[in-house]
Amino acid sequence: AQSVTQLDSQVPVFEEAPVELRCNYSSSVSVYLFWYVQYPNQGLQLLLKYLSGSTLVESINGFEAEFNKSQTSFHLRKPSVHISDTAEYFCAVMATGGSYIPTFGRGTSLIVHP
């Protein structure tokens, strides 16, 4: 079975500051990794995913995440945040074989202040 730990329940930052949202996972097999974002009053939507190949993956709105196998981490970063990035961010893990159902973390609330 897989598990996900999001170390911070809430991360407040000022606009244009850099941010890192931390995610660690546990698995005995190789995994796919995902970040989903949930804006207020909306469902979750895929932000980015790591399947294989380059360990650095990027989203269209400036977020990036790096798969670190030795540290079993998949931290999400953005060099300069906007007010519109205020949302709940969920890290998820899925085994590459076996169960097709992802395991989600508890979520991190990113709050961007003007």
Place this chain on the structure above:
Amino acid sequence: ETGVTQTPRHLVMGMTNKKSLKCEQHLGHNAMYWYKQSAKKPLELMFVYNFKEQTENNSVPSRFSPECPNSSHLFLHLHTLQPEDSALYLCASSQLSAGANVLTFGAGSRLTVL
């Protein structure tokens, strides 16, 4: 309509009422899911349907009854709920195939049980 549509968006019901939540996906996916999202708790997987067959039931109380008449529609029938069942109920769909399983979520149905 595109994506995953959930109705109603908001529902208030008494403990003795019977109501249903509806989900429709317009993506041609072959798997559908119900999740429960409560404040300060991880996303809870409730039910999974794969090609209209229920493949997961995560020890959900019988007062929640799912129905999947076809691969595009999913219902959650609610009966004699408890106040602790108040939450955001999210529907999701995905196309199961080799590789990563990416879920597309609806906006959710906010349920309040009085």
